[in-house]
Amino acid sequence: MPKALIQNLRGFAADLTRKRVRGHAVLLGLVLWGAYAINIATPGLKDREGQLKGADFLHFYVLGNIARLHDASMLYDASLQSALAKQLIGQDPGHRAPVVVLKQKVCQGFVDACRTLANT
Secondary structure: OOHHHHHHHHHHHHOOOHHHHHHHHHHHHHHHHHHHHHHHOOOOOEOOOOOEOOHHHHHHHHHHHHHHHOOHHHHHOHHHHHHHHHHHHOOOOOOOOOOHHHHHHHHHHHHHHHHHHHHO
């Protein structure tokens, strides 16, 4: 390795104190959780990107509605449960709204940040 690179890495490592690493970890956590909270802070079942909120729990939502309907025959019929899920959320449960543009913007922002850091 070139000596300049080794010196830069040593300088970088010297700046990594426990307090600084902990501070960055807390900041990262706040930013990520804040972005998540903003994303799901919309009325209704869908987030800002049109994705189903809490899609992991869709089956529980469907079963709760089956219980509310008092229709035990639906408990053992997967096709009826799928149809009820589609009716309840207004889209096919397996559907994912396209977020390609958002992903491109995030990736471009990351690349720009890396270039800025590399040039300093």
